[in-house]
Amino acid sequence: MKYLDEYRDPVLARRLLGELRETATRPWRIMEVCGGQTHTLVRQGIDELLPAGMRMIHGPGCPVCVTPLETLDRAMAIAARPGVILTSFGDMLRVPGTDTDLLSLRARGADVRVVYAPMDAVRLAAAHPDREVVFLAVGFETTAPANATAVLQAARLGLTNFSVLVSHVLVPPAMTALLDDPDCEVQAFLAAGHVCAVMGWREYEPIAARHRVPIVVTGFEPLDLLEGILMAVRQLESGRYEVENQYVRAVCRSGNTGAQEAIREVFRVTDRAWRGIGALPDSGLELAEEYQEFDAAKRFDVGGLCPVEDPQCIAGAILTGARLPTDCAAYGTRCTPRHPLGAPMVSSEGTCAAFHAAGRTPTRSTA
Amino acid sequence: MTIQCPTPKHEEEVVLLGHGAGGRLTAELLDELVLPALDGAPGPLEDAALLPGYRELVMSTDSFVVSPLFFPGGDIGSLAVHGTVNDLAMRGARPLALSVSLIVEEGLPLAELRAVLTSLGKAAQAAGVPVVTGDTKVVGRGAADRLFINTTGVGQLHGSLRPSAALARPGDAVLLSGPIGLHGTTVLSTREGLGFESDIASDSRPLHRLVRTLAPIGADIHVLRDPTRGGLAATLNEIARDSSVAVEIEESAVPVPEAVASACDLLGLDPLTVANEGCLVAFVAAGAAGDALAAMRSVDEGSRAVRIGEVLPGGPAGRVTLRTLVGARRIVDMPLGEQLPRIC
Numbered sequence: 001m002k003y004l005d006e007y008r009d010p011v012l013a014r015r016l017l018g019e020l021r022e023t024a025t026r027p028w029r030i031m032e033v034c035g036g037q038t039h040t041l042v043r044q045g046i047d048e049l050l051p052a053g054m055r056m057i058h059g060p061g062c063p064v065c066v067t068p069l070e071t072l073d074r075a076m077a078i079a080a081r082p083g084v085i086l087t088s089f090g091d092m093l094r095v096p097g098t099d100t101d102l103l104s105l106r107a108r109g110a111d112v113r114v115v116y117a118p119m120d121a122v123r124l125a126a127a128h129p130d131r132e133v134v135f136l137a138v139g140f141e142t143t144a145p146a147n148a149t150a151v152l153q154a155a156r157l158g159l160t161n162f163s164v165l166v167s168h169v170l171v172p173p174a175m176t177a178l179l180d181d182p183d184c185e186v187q188a189f190l191a192a193g194h195v196c197a198v199m200g201w202r203e204y205e206p207i208a209a210r211h212r213v214p215i216v217v218t219g220f221e222p223l224d225l226l227e228g229i230l231m232a233v234r235q236l237e238s239g240r241y242e243v244e245n246q247y248v249r250a251v252c253r254s255g256n257t258g259a260q261e262a263i264r265e266v267f268r269v270t271d272r273a274w275r276g277i278g279a280l281p282d283s284g285l286e287l288a289e290e291y292q293e294f295d296a297a298k299r300f301d302v303g304g305l306c307p308v309e310d311p312q313c314i315a316g317a318i319l320t321g322a323r324l325p326t327d328c329a330a331y332g333t334r335c336t337p338r339h340p341l342g343a344p345m346v347s348s349e350g351t352c353a354a355f356h357a358a359g360r361t362p363t364r365s366t367a
Numbered sequence: 368m369t370i371q372c373p374t375p376k377h378e379e380e381v382v383l384l385g386h387g388a389g390g391r392l393t394a395e396l397l398d399e400l401v402l403p404a405l406d407g408a409p410g411p412l413e414d415a416a417l418l419p420g421y422r423e424l425v426m427s428t429d430s431f432v433v434s435p436l437f438f439p440g441g442d443i444g445s446l447a448v449h450g451t452v453n454d455l456a457m458r459g460a461r462p463l464a465l466s467v468s469l470i471v472e473e474g475l476p477l478a479e480l481r482a483v484l485t486s487l488g489k490a491a492q493a494a495g496v497p498v499v500t501g502d503t504k505v506v507g508r509g510a511a512d513r514l515f516i517n518t519t520g521v522g523q524l525h526g527s528l529r530p531s532a533a534l535a536r537p538g539d540a541v542l543l544s545g546p547i548g549l550h551g552t553t554v555l556s557t558r559e560g561l562g563f564e565s566d567i568a569s570d571s572r573p574l575h576r577l578v579r580t581l582a583p584i585g586a587d588i589h590v591l592r593d594p595t596r597g598g599l600a601a602t603l604n605e606i607a608r609d610s611s612v613a614v615e616i617e618e619s620a621v622p623v624p625e626a627v628a629s630a631c632d633l634l635g636l637d638p639l640t641v642a643n644e645g646c647l648v649a650f651v652a653a654g655a656a657g658d659a660l661a662a663m664r665s666v667d668e669g670s671r672a673v674r675i676g677e678v679l680p681g682g683p684a685g686r687v688t689l690r691t692l693v694g695a696r697r698i699v700d701m702p703l704g705e706q707l708p709r710i711c
Contacts, residue, residue: 010619013693045695091635107381222692337703338391359698
């Protein structure tokens with residue numbers, strides 16, 4: 001099997017688009033939950049080629065975007081401490097906090113490092129016993145297993161200089177909150193393939209049944225998305241509301257049970273605030289009782305934090321699919337990747353950044 | 368559901384790593400700070416400058432700070448030769464001579480310094496350009512990252528070849544000499560120990576012989592640029608801006624090696640913005656495009672040359688667009704600064 005070409009075949013893509021146009025008889029509204037899928041849709045311009053009136057709603061699935069401001073401010077306060085090495089994934093470094101961002105902090109002398117896996121942070125802690133190594137552990141169910149494994153490894157090694165600042169969020173509670181909103185326009189979901197690779201899709205079955213909404217587990221390549229959209233539209237057209245799996249090459253119904261076990265061992269479910277959206281019950285993960293010693297929030301008393309919110313930025317409405325980036329008065333003017341006002345303009349997975357990178361303007365955007 | 372968003376405050380009074388990444392931040396630094404201070408002449412920023420008072424001579428300088436010093440496909444020594452040779456070549460010149468200036472950090476093993484300099488010497492010899500002067504400084508531990516190299520080159524223009532970033536014209540064919548993304552992904556993977564080193568190697572190599580094959584086409588070669596920092600996206604944006612034209616490329620025509628595509632997928636990077644050290648972009652008058660392609664394909668460095676797009680007859684000046692695989696059109700923007708791998 002060639003690695004990528006077969007999921008990026010232009011001829012097949014156009015055939016799927018043709019099939020979609022023949023199948024859709026109504027202007028359906030489908031949400032792709034995941035920021036990675038938003039990125040592919042917008043970069044490829046797939047959402048602009050959909051049948052007339054049909055609309056993709058870009059969901060809250062960018063982990064960088066939904067990490068609370070308070071967590072970022074706390075990470076920066078910890079990073080500013082002498083003797084600390086703060087580690088995280090690359091795209092967390094540019095996210096604006098209340099006063100600054102991690103890249104600027106690094107330029108001023110803080111030891112902020114990009115890691116590609118949380119285990120790299122554990123290795124760093126083992127190599128620098130005289131330093132405190134903190135890993136900013138954010139993301140959905142996708143990144144939670146690796147973060148859990150890092151904590152387990154640090155415990156096995158008896159590391160006392162490693163800790164994690166945890167701000168994990170969970171997808172199903174966010175989907176439920178969106179569907180419970182009386183203004184919700186979503187008629188079907190593309191569920192994130194990598195989240196389901198870990199968790200399977202059993203959690204989605206009660207959501208599909210209760211809200212009578214089709215959910216299609218979908219991958220991230222152009223053809224994955226076109227096929228996922230087509231499967232969702234076929235369900236909508238025939239009045240079905242099931243969980244279907246487009247991403248069969250990576251996902252099974254029960255998911256990766258070993259990864260789930262690691263999550264259950266290290267984390268427990270908790271209420272979580274989502275940046276731009278607010279608090280959602282049982283929508284996050286925090287360290288379980290047995291692993292509290294690895295909690296950076298407890299290890300570092302950074303005093304009272306005062307995160308400040310801006311009323312002009314409409315990131316919350318964008319994250320819930322209620323508005324498009326191009327609806328925002330600040331989009332492309334006050335708010336650009338160079339000067340992001342809100343998180344969706346920062347991460348490459350953020351809806352605003354994806355729109356901006358693709359050169360979308362209010363007149364060129366769809367919907 | 369409450370809808371709110373944070374207000375960040377920006378602090379920008381210090382230099383960020385992104386200021387050196389060849390994207391929008393670099394352009395801002397040059398426009399707002401460097402050029403005003405040096406009273407630079409207005410006009411496009413080329414890879415090499417015509418030497419005032421000498422019609423045939425071209426000069427270019429570059430500093431190499433790559434980490435690690437050795438990577439699959441090359442090292443900082445050969446890169447320092449290739450980089451400056453290529454900068455001269457992109458102005459249509461053959462290299463005449465190089466200077467080499469070393470800044471060495473205290474503690475660098477002599478064996479590593481010897482290996483780098485041996486490689487540099489071999490690269491210069493292979494390119495047929497002598498190193499005629501140089502300098503060596505040693506700085507304290509922590510004052511440099513092991514070894515920095517500056518090379519300056521002087522070159523002589525080939526015949527009627529006078530390429531400039533400001534000379535792209537509507538109708539021009541956009542040609543690319545080979546695959547993109549190899550250097551940037553190789554260095555990143557080696558530096559970060561990502562474990563796919565064996566699949567990928569830098570494309571670092573001199574391009575002056577490739578440019579020499581284009582010399583007979585002369586004035587129909589409008590622009591030559593090697594897309595280094597900032598990648599193809601930055602280079603095309605610079606040319607579109609400096610020539611005040613709209614450029615469009617076809618995604619399916621841009622050669623991205625499978626290993627680069629995989630690495631970029633893994634890291635969340637765009638191959639269009641990843642650095643190269645061994646390919647060039649040529650904007651050629653439509654009527655000469657076939658000859659130019661044939662000439663490029665006649666040497667190893669250009670054996671996989673392809674036509675990737677064109678300069679549009681109309682369209683907003685300075686805009687670069689890409690026809691996507693599914694047939695939509697999107698803007699290829701200038702990258703901002705440092706490439707940051709995404710979370711998942």
